[in-house]
Amino acid sequence: xxxxxxxxxxxxxxxxxxxxxxxxxxxxxxxxxxxxxxxxxxxxxxxxxxxxxxxxxxxxxxxxxxxxxxxxxxxxxxxxxxxxxxxxxxxxxxxxxxxxxxxxxxxxxxxxxxxxxxxxxxxxxxxxxxxxxxxxxxxxxxxxxxxxxxxxxxxxxxxxxxxxxxxxxxxxxxxxxxxxxxx
Ligand code: AMP
Numbered sequence: 001x002x003x004x005x006x007x008x009x010x011x012x013x014x015x016x017x018x019x020x021x022x023x024x025x026x027x028x029x030x031x032x033x034x035x036x037x038x039x040x041x042x043x044x045x046x047x048x049x050x051x052x053x054x055x056x057x058x059x060x061x062x063x064x065x066x067x068x069x070x071x072x073x074x075x076x077x078x079x080x081x082x083x084x085x086x087x088x089x090x091x092x093x094x095x096x097x098x099x100x101x102x103x104x105x106x107x108x109x110x111x112x113x114x115x116x117x118x119x120x121x122x123x124x125x126x127x128x129x130x131x132x133x134x135x136x137x138x139x140x141x142x143x144x145x146x147x148x149x150x151x152x153x154x155x156x157x158x159x160x161x162x163x164x165x166x167x168x169x170x171x172x173x174x175x176x177x178x179x180x181x182x183x
Contacts, residue, residue, distance in 0.1 A: 003047055003177060007043055007047065008177065008178055010039070010040060010043065011034065011040055011043060011044055011047075011155070011177050011178050012178045014033055014034040014037050014040035015029055015030065015031055015033060015034050015155075015156065015178070016029075016030040016032075016033040017029060017030070017180075018030055025183065026183060027180070027182055027183060029128055029156050029158075029180060031066060031070075031127045031128070031155055031156070034155065035069060035070075041073075044070070044155055044177060045070065045073040045074055045077055046077065047177050048070065048074050048077075048125060048153045048155070048175070048177065049074045049077040049078050049153075051151065051153070051173075051175050052078060052123050052150060052151060052153070053078065055121070055123075055150050055151070056121050056150070057078050057080050057121050057122070057123050057150050058080055058081070058116075058117070058120035058121050058122065059075070059080055059081045059082065059083050059115075059116060059120055059121075059122050059123075059147070060072075060074050060075035060078065060080060060081075060082050060083070060122070060123045060124075060125055061082075061083050061084070061085050061111070061115075061122050061123070061124050061125070061138065061142055061147075062074075062075075062082060062083075062084060062085065062125050062126070063085045063109070063124070063125070063126040063134060063135070063138050064084065064085065064086045064087050064090075064109075066126065066127035066128075067085070067125050067126035067127060068084060070125050070126070070127060070155065071125035071126075074123070074125050074153070078123070083111065083112070083115040083116065083122075084111075085109050085110070085111055085124075085138045085141060085142075086109065086110050086111075087107065087108070087109060087110075088107065088108040088109070088110055089110075090110070091110050091111070091112055093112050093113070093114070094112070094113045094114075095110040095111060095112055095113060096110065096111055096113055096141055096144050096145055097109070097110045097141070098110075098137045098138075098140045098141040098144065099137070100133045100134065100136065100137035101133060102133070108137075109134070109137050109138055109141055110141070111141050111142065111145050113145065115145055116142065116145045116146050116147040117146065118146035119146065119147075119148055120146070120147050120148065121147070121148050121149075121150040122142050122147040122148065122149055122150060123150050123151050123152070123153060124138055124139060124142065124149065124151070124152040124153070124172075125152075125153050125154075126138075126152075126154055127154065127155050127156060128154055128155065128156040128157075128158065129152075129154045129156070129157050129158065129161075129163040129164055129167070129174070129176065130158045130161045130163055130183070131161045131162065131163050131166070132161075132162065132163025132164065132165075132166035132167050133163075135152055135154075135163065135167050136166060136167060136170065139152065139167065139170055139172060149170075149171075149172050150173070151172065151173040151174070151175065152167055152172050152173070152174050152175075153174075153175045153176070154174075154175070154176040154177070155176070155177050155178065156176060156177070156178055156179070156180060157174075157176035157178070157179045157180075158179070158180055158182070158183060159179050159181070160181060160182055160183065161183060164176065
């Protein structure tokens with residue numbers, strides 16, 4: 001990470017941790033406090049975009065829901081379009097769908113069939129990567145839709161859960177601004 005230590009410490013400090021949410025044992029890393037702080041939000045958006053400024057990105061794909069807020073701002077920062085990767089059943093036009101496993105059961109993400117031109121380079125953005133299951137589904141979906149993945153950018157990585165390694169194993173460049181130990 002090329003991020004200045006001060007910037008990284010500021011971003012870390014702007015993220016609130018809620019113990020035992022949504023269930024016992026989970027430390028919920030709440031980025032709404034970072035988004036509510038103008039300087040931290042600006043720094044996060046700028047640092048998410050930084051590695052991709054000259055990377056010929058055509059679109060940012062944000063993952064519902066916090067990835068929409070960050071991804072929209074990153075798209076604007078890079079001067080490119082935005083496309084939403086939504087949870088099942090929300091998009092109005094014809095979609096492609098990708099299912100993924102959760103701890104209990106499964107979920108699915110969707111993208112509009114015509115969201116991407118074939119070969120467009122796409123940057124995936126979300127607030128946090130944990131197991132990487134959601135990001136992997138989004139990446140498979142974007143590839144199905146004809147996009148080429150230029151990278152995946154997150155504010156928070158939880159390295160103990162292995163998500164960043166999982167996504168790198170798909171041949172994708174991964175950047176995260178801060179890491180927190182544990183789940
Ligand atoms: P995963 O698919 O396991 O990488 O989970 C990533 C998604 O779940 C992201 O969209 C996060 O917003 C959310 N998430 C998972 N774990 C946490 C956590 N400890 N704190 C906040 N959000 C989380």
